[in-house]
Amino acid sequence: MRTNVALLNILSNPKKTLLSLAGIGTAILLIFMQLGFRGAVENTATNIYSKMDFDILLRSPDYLHFMDSGTIERRFLNQASVVAGVADTNFLRVTVANWRNPQKLNTKAMLIVGIDPLHSPFKDPRVDHAFDLLTAPETILVDTKSNWEFGPRNGRRFAEADVGLQTEIANRQVQVVGLFEMGAGLAANGAVICNEAGFRRIDPLAAPDRINFGLIKLAPGRSAHEVAAEIKELLTRDGITPVDVLTRRETLDRELTRWLGETPIGFIFNLGVFIAFVVGAVIVYMVLGNDVANRLHEYATMRAMGYSGMYLASIVLRQAGYLAGFAFGPALLLSLVLYSITGNLANINLTMTWDRIAFVLSLTLAMSALSGTIALKKLWQVAPAELF
Amino acid sequence: MITDSLDLDDLIARWNPSPSDLSINAVGVNHYYGEGETRKQVLFGNRLQVRRGEIVIMTGPSGSGKTTLLTLIGTLRKVQEGSLKVLGEELLGAAPTTVAQLRKQIGFIFQAHNLFESLTAYQNVSMATELLGIPPVEAKPRIVETLTRLGLGQRIHYKPRSLSGGQKQRVAVARGIIHRPQLILADEPTAALDAESGREVVTIFQEMARNDGCTIVIVTHDNRILDVADRIVSMVDGHIRTNVLIERNAIMCRILNEFDIFRSLTPQAISQVADKLSLRKYLAGEEIIRQGEMGDEFFVIGAGEVDIEIDGIRVNTLGKGAFFGEVSLIKHQPRNATVRAKSNVTCFILSKDDFQSVMDNSQTFEQELRNAIFARQ
Numbered sequence: 001m002r003t004n005v006a007l008l009n010i011l012s013n014p015k016k017t018l019l020s021l022a023g024i025g026t027a028i029l030l031i032f033m034q035l036g037f038r039g040a041v042e043n044t045a046t047n048i049y050s051k052m053d054f055d056i057l058l059r060s061p062d063y064l065h066f067m068d069s070g071t072i073e074r075r076f077l078n079q080a081s082v083v084a085g086v087a088d089t090n091f092l093r094v095t096v097a098n099w100r101n102p103q104k105l106n107t108k109a110m111l112i113v114g115i116d117p118l119h120s121p122f123k124d125p126r127v128d129h130a131f132d133l134l135t136a137p138e139t140i141l142v143d144t145k146s147n148w149e150f151g152p153r154n155g156r157r158f159a160e161a162d163v164g165l166q167t168e169i170a171n172r173q174v175q176v177v178g179l180f181e182m183g184a185g186l187a188a189n190g191a192v193i194c195n196e197a198g199f200r201r202i203d204p205l206a207a208p209d210r211i212n213f214g215l216i217k218l219a220p221g222r223s224a225h226e227v228a229a230e231i232k233e234l235l236t237r238d239g240i241t242p243v244d245v246l247t248r249r250e251t252l253d254r255e256l257t258r259w260l261g262e263t264p265i266g267f268i269f270n271l272g273v274f275i276a277f278v279v280g281a282v283i284v285y286m287v288l289g290n291d292v293a294n295r296l297h298e299y300a301t302m303r304a305m306g307y308s309g310m311y312l313a314s315i316v317l318r319q320a321g322y323l324a325g326f327a328f329g330p331a332l333l334l335s336l337v338l339y340s341i342t343g344n345l346a347n348i349n350l351t352m353t354w355d356r357i358a359f360v361l362s363l364t365l366a367m368s369a370l371s372g373t374i375a376l377k378k379l380w381q382v383a384p385a386e387l388f
Numbered sequence: 389m390i391t392d393s394l395d396l397d398d399l400i401a402r403w404n405p406s407p408s409d410l411s412i413n414a415v416g417v418n419h420y421y422g423e424g425e426t427r428k429q430v431l432f433g434n435r436l437q438v439r440r441g442e443i444v445i446m447t448g449p450s451g452s453g454k455t456t457l458l459t460l461i462g463t464l465r466k467v468q469e470g471s472l473k474v475l476g477e478e479l480l481g482a483a484p485t486t487v488a489q490l491r492k493q494i495g496f497i498f499q500a501h502n503l504f505e506s507l508t509a510y511q512n513v514s515m516a517t518e519l520l521g522i523p524p525v526e527a528k529p530r531i532v533e534t535l536t537r538l539g540l541g542q543r544i545h546y547k548p549r550s551l552s553g554g555q556k557q558r559v560a561v562a563r564g565i566i567h568r569p570q571l572i573l574a575d576e577p578t579a580a581l582d583a584e585s586g587r588e589v590v591t592i593f594q595e596m597a598r599n600d601g602c603t604i605v606i607v608t609h610d611n612r613i614l615d616v617a618d619r620i621v622s623m624v625d626g627h628i629r630t631n632v633l634i635e636r637n638a639i640m641c642r643i644l645n646e647f648d649i650f651r652s653l654t655p656q657a658i659s660q661v662a663d664k665l666s667l668r669k670y671l672a673g674e675e676i677i678r679q680g681e682m683g684d685e686f687f688v689i690g691a692g693e694v695d696i697e698i699d700g701i702r703v704n705t706l707g708k709g710a711f712f713g714e715v716s717l718i719k720h721q722p723r724n725a726t727v728r729a730k731s732n733v734t735c736f737i738l739s740k741d742d743f744q745s746v747m748d749n750s751q752t753f754e755q756e757l758r759n760a761i762f763a764r765q
Contacts, residue, residue: 002518003511005504012506012547301502304464306491306519385464387498388455388575388607 006318009291010326017323020287024327025334027280027367031360032335032352033342034272038260039356040348041269045259046252047183047349053123054090055224056080056231057246058214065258067096067111067188069212072243077214080231080245085222090121092213093196095203096188097170101151108149110169111191114199121215124180127193133177137197140174145183146190170202183349214243224248277367284320284371292316292378297387304384313376320372324364332357396690396734400667403636405439410473411571411603412438412461417470419456419626430456432626434470440570441601443593443616445608448623454607455575457623461605462494462573463487475570492520495569499576501560503548509535509559510544516567527566534562537592539585553580561589565596572596572604578613590616630663637662644736647688647709649760652752660749664742670729679726683716684740692733697726705730714757717743 010017048066049057058077060070074091081089093114098107117134120127130141142150142158142165152158153165158179165176169192182191200206218227224247232245246254260266292299299312336352343350407413419431431453438444446454459465460472460479467480475493477486495516503512510531517527535544538558548556557580564572572593578586590613596602597618606613614620622630640662644650650658667690670676676694677683688711696704696712703725706712716723717740738746747754 003507003514005507005515008506008511295505297500297502298504301496301498301504302515304462304491304496305516306488306494308488385459387464387496387500387502388459388462 006315007322009295009315010319010322016287020283020323021327021330023283023287024280024323024368025331027276027283028327028331028360028364029335029338030276030279031273031363032331032356033338034269034276035356035360036335036339036342036350036352037348038266038269038273039353040343040350041259041265042256043349043351044183045255049248049251049255051123051182052092052121052215053217054121054215055218055248056086056216056228057248057251058216058231058243059212059246061242061244063244066094069094071207071210071212072214074209074211074214076235076243077211077216079234080214080216083227083230083234085219085227085230086216087219088217090116090119090215090217091211092121092215093199093203093206094212095199095206097202099150099190099192100168101149102165102167103151108190109188110146110150111188112169112199112202113191113193114196115193117195122180122182122193124182126178126180130178130180130193134193134195134198137195137201138172138174139177139194140169140198141178141180141193142176143182143191143193144179145181150190172201174198273363277363280364281367281371284323284368285374287323288316288320288372288375289378291319292375296378296382299379300382300384300387303382304387309379312379312382316376316379317369317372320368320375321365324368328361328364332360396667397669399636399639400669400734403633403667405437407473408476409439410437411440411442411475412436412605413471413473414457414461415471417457417460417467417472419453419460419465419468430626431460434626434628436621436628436631438603438605438619440603441597442618443597443604443606444619444621445606445614445617446621446623447607447609448629452623453626454621454623458573458575458605458607461571462496463490492567493570495564495567495572497561497564497572497574497577499579501548501556503556503559503563505548508545508547509540509551509555509562512548512559513563513566516563520567522567531562531566534566535559538562538588554582554585557581558585558589561592565592568596568600568602570600570602572602574604574606574608576608576610577606578608578610583612586610586612632663640665643690649688649709649711649753649756652756653750657746657750657753661738661742661746664746665736665738668735668737670733670735672729672731672733674729676727676729676733676735677713677723677725679724680722683713683723685713686717686738686740686743687711687713687727688736688738690734690736693730694733695728695730697728698724700726711760714743715761718747718757 058072058080060072062070077089077091080086095112096109097112099110100107115121117131127141133139134141142162144158146158148156153161160179162176163178167174180193194202200208218224228245228247232241235241235243235245302312303309339350339352414434414436417431417434418429420427420429422428434457446458448454456465460467461474463474463479463482470480472479475490477490504515507515513531513535514527517531532544535541538561540555540558543551543555548559551559557577561577564574578589581589593604594616597604617634619631619633621628637659641658644658644662650661653661676687679698689706689708691708693705693707694712695702696706712727715721
């Protein structure tokens with residue numbers, strides 16, 4: 001077995017190595033956090049849609065985001081329901097109104113979702129089961145993922161204890177009769193569900209023949225793309241389609257594109273990843289460059305002994321690999337801890353995925369390979385003739 | 389070591405090695421540092437022939453070029469001018485693969501030790517055996533034995549920073565010799581050592597030279613180890629000033645003392661002449677010099693007899709101790725006679741320049757010559 005010079009070099013100065021590992025690990029941790037936040041944004045941005053049960057979505061071409069969605073005529077949904085393959089249709093009304101914090105009595109914008117309680121468009125079974133609760137116009141279900149600033153009794157989040165709570169939305173008396181779980185996403189911090197009468201009470205100006213979203217469920221075995229295309233064709237008059245017809249996938253993709261592509265959010269996180277990458281690469285380079293410079297006469301000695309330049313380069317590159325490898329594990333563990341802490345504190349969904357671990361690992365290796373290669377430049381200065 | 393056998397034929401064989409016997413064969417090696425205006429010549433026509441198994445000690449003030457010559461021999465520097473053959477390979481314009489291959493057969497011992505700081509003494513030494521692919525089962529006992537012999541038995545798994553200067557030096561020595569190289573280049577290998585361990589190191593060198601035919605070049609100012617040298621090369625200002633094969637010189641001096649012509653010289657002058665004399669053998673009937681040609685050598689008969697012929701007529705016969713060829717050199721005339729070997733003849737020969745310099749430096753020698761020439765007429 002050959003003497004592992006690279007590993008021994010790394011281990012020979014534990015204090016310095018630990019310091020370098022801390023630096024590199026921090027860079028890796030930063031990358032994990034940035035990607036985590038980015039992932040959280042992705043999850044949050046698509047959260048409402050992913051909680052809703054639909055295959056094809058009809059919505060206004062004016063749609064900007066969930067809180068500013070525009071409306072469509074309800075008859076388009078009725079027309080679409082005759083297309084072959086459509087098994088069921090449903091709708092959603094959405095508005096934003098001021099919620100009065102029952103504890104502090106200040107108000108805060110709340111997402112109001114109006115549904116037909118007998119026909120819940122949500123996957124959450126609690127909404128399904130609430131049809132006999134949402135009978136009166138003033139009855140509402142409140143999202144347990146709503147922010148604490150809306151004034152839950154326990155000060156953190158709405159829970160069973162809040163059922164029966166009375167407060168005001170848009171200066172109208174409402175009563176919490178149940179809970180559901182959604183997470184309103186990036187545009188609002190909280191959400192409630194009410195029935196149609198309740199919705200009109202909160203938003204009297206809403207036109208009764210207009211809805212915000214039309215939801216279509218398909219019969220098993222039908223392609224969403226084909227049916228969507230048929231609906232689009234059916235609704236098109238004089239080359240104008242008055243509504244956007246989107247498959248579930250398209251809906252989610254557009255949401256991601258909007259939040260990550262059209263706002264600076266995605267750019268900020270990508271930039272964060274890039275900067276962390278550069279910082280990590282610089283640290284690896286400085287550590288290695290310094291090490292190579294300190295050991296220049298050792299490398300020269302190896303050259304004199306007859307070791308090849310490739311062998312010398314492999315020592316430096318393996319040192320880079322060890323640094324990256326040793327820093328990666330602890331950084332991953334720490335990021336899992338931080339995911340859970342920040343996830344709880346900020347009430348966002350920070351989850352680690354295998355894809356992300358693989359991605360960051362390859363970024364880390366790329367980082368060390370890059371810096372190692374740059375550090376090699378110093379290696380070519382080796383002049384064994386100077387040894388004597 | 390001086391042998392008692394003074395058979396001249398034997399000496400010729402020993403002192404005129406065939407090229408294949410040479411570990412180092414440098415001819416006309418020039419070297420320059422810098423470029424253009426600042427180009428400075430540091431080696432001037434260096435000529436050095438070292439046989440397999442020889443121990444060479446190189447001395448000279450710093451800046452004399454001995455280190456440059458050492459790095460050239462060690463393939464650590466590119467040869468610029470001249471021919472330098474090391475272990476049979478020409479280094480002038482040598483391919484990188486040749487150089488890499490050669491380096492594995494050379495053991496370097498650096499004054500600054502240049503140990504690998506992260507590695508233990510054992511691992512430092514094993515870097516040399518690993519490179520040659522010596523299997524660990526074979527290498528391990530060898531490494532342990534060598535380190536133990538060098539007094540590092542208790543320090544085998546210490547890292548350099550826990551070792552004293554002398555101990556580091558000994559690890560460096562072990563690393564330089566462990567792979568049994570054919571050539572060892574050592575820079576002050578005993579400088580950091582006490583007398584005892586210094587002696588152990590040179591004893592190992594001697595064993596390797598004698599048993600394995602390893603050639604050893606040592607740059608040193610440590611006169612405690614001069615006695616191991618077979619050859620002492622002294623450099624000044626980029627020139628090889630003296631290149632003395634110790635044994636040959638001693639034997640030569642003893643032989644020369646038997647000749648009347650040299651007996652008058654001081655011991656120092658004899659040694660100088662001995663250094664410059666070469667030995668050559670002629671078969672019976674062979675022509676040694678020819679009448680009418682310009683001469684450039686001076687001959688002293690070591691053994692056998694020669695006939696002197698003028699215009700084809702034999703005029704005299706000379707035997708051991710007699711000399712000839714001087715007239716042409718002194719008077720810058722063509723040879724005035726032909727000299728032919730009557731039996732097998734061995735001659736000591738001085739080249740024209742060396743002859744002149746001996747004449748210049750020794751009035752007694754010149755006087756002796758003139759007397760002899762006078763007596764001959």
